[in-house]
Amino acid sequence: MSAVPRNLIGLVGHPNCGKTALFNALTGLRQKVANYPGVTVDRIESDLRFDLGHNLRVVDLPGAYSLTPQSEDERVTHDVLLGDMGADVRPQALIVVLDATNLRLHLPFALEVKELGYPMCVALNMMDLAGASGMQFNFHALEDALGCPVIPTSATQQDGLQGLAQAADEVAKRPFDSSQINWQPSARNQIIERKKKVEDILRRVILQPGNPSAFTANLDKILLHPVYGPLVLVAVIVGIFQAVFSLGAIPADGIDSLFAMFSHFLRAHMPTSLLTDLLVDGIIAGVGAVLVFLPQILILFTALLLLEDSGYMARAAFLMDRLMGRVGLSGRSVLPLVSGFACAVPAILGSRSIQSKSQRLATILITPLMTCSARLPVYTLLIAAFIPNKPVVGFIHLQGLVLAGLYFAGALSALLFAALLKFFNVMASGGYFLLELPIYRVPSLRTIVRGLLDRARAFLLRAGTLILSIMVLLWAISTFPRPPEGATQPAIDYSLAGRLGHMIAPVLEPIGFNWKISVAMIPGFAAREVLVSALGTVYAVESTDAENSPALAEQLKSDWSLPTALALLAWYVFAPQCLATFVVMQREIRSWKWTAIGFSVLLVVAWLAAFVTFRVSGALL
Amino acid sequence: MQKTLKTSRKDERFRVVDVVPGHPLSDRLLELGLQAGECLQVIHEAPLSGDPIVLEINGTRLALRRSEADLVLVEDLDAQAGAKP
Numbered sequence: 273m274s275a276v277p278r279n280l281i282g283l284v285g286h287p288n289c290g291k292t293a294l295f296n297a298l299t300g301l302r303q304k305v306a307n308y309p310g311v312t313v314d315r316i317e318s319d320l321r322f323d324l325g326h327n328l329r330v331v332d333l334p335g336a337y338s339l340t341p342q343s344e345d346e347r348v349t350h351d352v353l354l355g356d357m358g359a360d361v362r363p364q365a366l367i368v369v370l371d372a373t374n375l376r377l378h379l380p381f382a383l384e385v386k387e388l389g390y391p392m393c394v395a396l397n398m399m400d401l402a403g404a405s406g407m408q409f410n411f412h413a414l415e416d417a418l419g420c421p422v423i424p425t426s427a428t429q430q431d432g433l434q435g436l437a438q439a440a441d442e443v444a445k446r447p448f449d450s451s452q453i454n455w456q457p458s459a460r461n462q463i464i465e466r467k468k469k470v471e472d473i474l475r476r477v478i479l480q481p482g483n484p485s486a487f488t489a490n491l492d493k494i495l496l497h498p499v500y501g502p503l504v505l506v507a508v509i510v511g512i513f514q515a516v517f518s519l520g521a522i523p524a525d526g527i528d529s530l531f532a533m534f535s536h537f538l539r540a541h542m543p544t545s546l547l548t549d550l551l552v553d554g555i556i557a558g559v560g561a562v563l564v565f566l567p568q569i570l571i572l573f574t575a576l577l578l579l580e581d582s583g584y585m586a587r588a589a590f591l592m593d594r595l596m597g598r599v600g601l602s603g604r605s606v607l608p609l610v611s612g613f614a615c616a617v618p619a620i621l622g623s624r625s626i627q628s629k630s631q632r633l634a635t636i637l638i639t640p641l642m643t644c645s646a647r648l649p650v651y652t653l654l655i656a657a658f659i660p661n662k663p664v665v666g667f668i669h670l671q672g673l674v675l676a677g678l679y680f681a682g683a684l685s686a687l688l689f690a691a692l693l694k695f696f697n698v699m700a701s702g703g704y705f706l707l708e709l710p711i712y713r714v715p716s717l718r719t720i721v722r723g724l725l726d727r728a729r730a731f732l733l734r735a736g737t738l739i740l741s742i743m744v745l746l747w748a749i750s751t752f753p754r755p756p757e758g759a760t761q762p763a764i765d766y767s768l769a770g771r772l773g774h775m776i777a778p779v780l781e782p783i784g785f786n787w788k789i790s791v792a793m794i795p796g797f798a799a800r801e802v803l804v805s806a807l808g809t810v811y812a813v814e815s816t817d818a819e820n821s822p823a824l825a826e827q828l829k830s831d832w833s834l835p836t837a838l839a840l841l842a843w844y845v846f847a848p849q850c851l852a853t854f855v856v857m858q859r860e861i862r863s864w865k866w867t868a869i870g871f872s873v874l875l876v877v878a879w880l881a882a883f884v885t886f887r888v889s890g891a892l893l
Numbered sequence: 894m895q896k897t898l899k900t901s902r903k904d905e906r907f908r909v910v911d912v913v914p915g916h917p918l919s920d921r922l923l924e925l926g927l928q929a930g931e932c933l934q935v936i937h938e939a940p941l942s943g944d945p946i947v948l949e950i951n952g953t954r955l956a957l958r959r960s961e962a963d964l965v966l967v968e969d970l971d972a973q974a975g976a977k978p
Contacts, residue, residue: 338924342917376951377926460914463923485952489936492954496937496947590956594942603945603956627917704961705945706918708925709954 280317280329281440282363284349284385286378287311287335287625288710289371290397293427293719295332298322298437302722304618306580307710308589308607309335310625313345315352315361322437328444331363334624339384340457344624344632353388354455365391365444367436372402372409372424373484373711376474380466382418388453391446393421393439400426401713405482413476428716488583488711495587505591508584510668512575513679516648517672520568524652527567528823531560546751553812554747559735561808561824562801565649566731570724572645576614577723581715585610586707593705599687600694602628602705605635609686612642613679616853620860628703634693636861637870640853641686641846643679646800650844651678653804657825658837681845685877739805742795746806750791750813764814783843783879784836784886788814800849834893839886846878896969898935898962901946906934907967909950916964926950927965 283291287309296303299318304311312334320328333352334345341347351357353366368385370378382394396409414422421439425432458466494500535552542548579585585607593603604626612619619639626632643651652675661671750769755761764770772794773787780790792806804824811827828837848854848871858867895910909931912922927933927950936954937947945958 337921340920342921374952377953380924458920460920460923463920464928467923467926467928483952485954488954489949492937492947498938498940502940586956590937590939590945590947593945593956593958594939597958602958704918705956705958706921706925706961707956709947709956 279327279444280331280361280363281320281444282352282366282390283330283332283369284353284366284381285335285369285397286337286371286381288708289335289369289378290427291335291369292332294367294369294395294397294425294433294436295330297427297430297433298330302726303332304723305719306577306585307583307713308580308586309708309710310343310345310607310622311580313348313621313624315348315357317361320437322434324437324441328437328441330367330440331361336381338381338458338463339388339455343627348624353385353390354453355450359451362450363390364448364450365393365440365446367395367440368392369395369397372396372398372407373405373482375478376470379470379473380463383466383469384458386418386420388455389448390450391420391443391448393423393436393443394418395423395425395432395436397425397427399424399431400429401484401711402482405484405486406480407478407482407484408480410477410479414473417473417476428718485711491712492587492709495584496590501587501591505588508579510676512572513676514668514672515575516568516571517652517675518669520565520571520652521656523567524564527564528560531556531563532823535560549751549813550744550747554743554809555740557808557812557824558743558746558805559740561653562649562739562805563732563735565652565801565804566728568648568652569645569731570728572648573614573724573727574720576611577720578715579610581713581719583710583712586709589707590709595687596690597703597705599690600703601631601634601690602626602703603707604628604705605631608635609639609642609683612639612644615644615646616640616642616850617856620853620856623860627706631703633861633866634690636857637693637866638686638689640848640850640857640870640874641682641689643682643845644800644850646850647844649801649804651675651841653807653825654828654837654841657828658832658834678841678845685846689873734799738799739802742798742802743805743809746791746795746809747813750810762814764810767813769810782886783882784833784839784890785843785882786832786836788831789836789840796849797851799852800844803844833890835886835889838889839882842885843878843882846874846881848874848878895966898946898948898965898967899959901935901962901967902943903935903938903946906932906970908932908970910966910968913964913966916961918961919964922961922964925955926953932970933967 283295285291292303292305292312298320300321301318315331315333317329317331320330333349336346336349339350341350352361355362368382411422423432423436423439425436495504535556538552589603589606592606596602596605608619608622611622616639620636623632623635655671655674659671659674661669663669664673750764750767755763755766769791773791776790777787788810792803792810795806796803808824854867854871909927909929912919912927933948933950935946936949939945945956948955
């Protein structure tokens, strides 16, 4: 194998011009796409799915406004193109992706890339939107001006892909010695010079201008209105939580009774044996407990995908910039933080698009406080068991309100933590905010459905592998060693898990957690939702009345006091669980010191929050 | 009269004169099209504080804070109609 692959094509262009959508269409992969700048923050390679008779690979690069990087994601693109990441990841030729609806903004980048000398072709993307607004182009004039093939495409409509693949294949055959690239950051006069060239090109290329942002302008009059704008934002957030709780409960109850029926069936038809115990108490109780929450997680993801794909997220960033500025962040931080509602790991990676270094560090450190979807099962289980579902105002019920309150507590403490970082001068001054607001698009059904399928698959895979194996292990340590002859205590007290639980109990007793919670919490560090599975298994093993074990929520209700449940909820708002988050944090900020500080502060605060909640609610209730 | 976008209000229209160099975002603003001679309009102000603002320039919408808007030297477009020799 040669060190330099002769067949690697790079996709480059401005943020949000549709590179990743094209990449997915060209390769059949399913990388995340959305309608805001800075979704792709790393390079991703895959084989072209069109048969050209030989192998051709495509690499998707983060969007960049120019080759002079302003943020970490732009730096990736800069480093790959200039060979700073090594010769083996440097592409042999480029597809420059331009947004046809906004050529004036996008063309200077094409000129800048052309100056590097790469063989290239241009994908004039979003032709569907440009065409719908009445725009007409002279493609030949653009080919003449840029000296390379121009292929009109629409990634979302899957138009022009075959032609693009062939053109890319053609230019990739041209000889190019990329070691000869000599790049200097653009001087001011070069930027101005390129702009003049662009105006000249546009005069020849645009035959009929359109107004692709007319609809956007009208919608923004409401969504960015000084009064209606914030009201809509609040309504969107409240609506999402209400939907997650009330809509998600319907299929969840169904799944729950399905698993209950299944375990009754097994108990009735299998001999009483360790294997039956493992199946019913270990696997069905544990894995079933968390699978119940799939519908809710999918509803949450649908909402997030709709927000991202429509273009609304960038508006939320604008509306919230002032608030974020108070604590030293900016509207830029809103984009990764909101994706933290799904999972902290991609959120931490997403913060690469934040221009200011100190804002990026602070955003990463507070991301674990955003309520990720893995906490949802824990919250939902405890709320369903301990909070009465009475109506408060109109369609809003107490349970939904408590859930929203927990999300709010997480987000608010994230802001407080950022304020503290600012107070201790961790963040140098010089925070700024600059964000392009994309035009609104009708969310693509394909993107939403694919996103949800991927999410569901990931969730089921996790339940089937990680959670399943942890549950088998947990079942084993809660079952063995068996109790001695004539034992007086429940069998689980003699098991390894029982002993372990009793051992750490002194640390957790002051905050109201019994030893069973302590046992269930340890595997929770692998993944938060495992707590629910673990409780399912521990309580199923302990249950003496195997014939008729009640639902987990009922068991918890009879075993825990209300202050214990509230303290556990408070613990989960802060607790630095899920090790993956901290592994990624360390990798992104490259500082053991800050990762350790982030982890231990959250651990201490979680303990204190649970302590205060337990004591105060114990005194009041 | 020359001024910066710092104190601009919603619906006001301006012609760009220059971008003050030296700030980390100066060249980025140029790259985003804020160059001498271009016309722009302030189309939104954030709720309550009126900061940040949204500019529209050549069909591109840019949200930025007033502290960065201060880098953009402009002249009034409405008041100046016919006043220039």
